[in-house]
Amino acid sequence: MLTKRIIPCLDIRNKRVTKGVKFQNNVELGDPVTMAAGYCADGCDELVFYDITASAERRPIDIEMVKEVARAIHIPFAVGGGISTVQDMSRVLLAGAEKISVNSLAVMNPAIIAEGARAFGRQCIVLGMDPVRAGDLVRFPSGYEVTIRGFRERTGLDALAWAKRAEELGAGEIVVNSVDADGTRRGFELALTRLISEAVRIPVVASGGAGSPAHVVEVFRDAHADAAIVAGMIHTGEYTIQAIKAAMTEAGIPVRRVW
DSSP: OBBBEEEEEEEEEETEEEETTTTTEEEEHHHHHHHHHHHHHHHHHEEEEEEEEEEHOOOOOOOHHHHHHHHHSSSSSEEOOOOOOOOHHHHHHHHTTTTTEESSHHOOOOOHHHHHHHHHHHHHHHHHHEEEEESSSTTTTTSEEEEEETEEEEEEEOOOOOOOOHHHHHOOOEEEEEETTTTTOSOOOOOHHHHHTTTOOSOEESSSSSOOOOHHHHHHHHHHSSSEEOOHHTTTTOOHHHHHHHHHHHOOOOBOOOO
């Protein structure tokens, strides 16, 4: 049985890790390289770095930061934000990342998923999506609409339809980040995660809302996620990666132990 992955998320703004609630009221937390090294030592399986203002500001990703992270850790990591072309993807991968996350770019130019998958293999291409609850079930049968540019723009895309389309185009993984749950620490959006997990054949990563090890156990057990992204609950020091994995083990969820 495949082990479930725990993935700390580091949102980057102005070269610092930051965290907010529903993409607002962000608070600066620390240096991304130092924090990444600490989570790596504590036993996380992967890491993901999002330059949360790069797309909105229409600027490139910070390649030097990617290189610094690659030198500091020995586990796979993904990078998203400020990636516009296959050439940008190549630079990020050559700087040491294992995966590229495309979100706003993929909505505006879906062909970039297929181009990236052909160039580097689908295992390198992650679709990041930020769905928000939608009341119009005629337009959005899944009940969720995809947003882009850090929840600044609605797209008119149904979340489930977009997930299926991304898989067809060549995405190797989908990160489902609930806008409604983001930063609330009240638990993952289980219905949304389960809906997409059961509809696609590629790994689905749950994101948004983790506040305790119990929430992580819940999203694996009840929503069939392949991995879970955690942020605020570990950034504050309230919980550790080891504590989360211990809870998973106790619940019978397969985990890769590294301590």
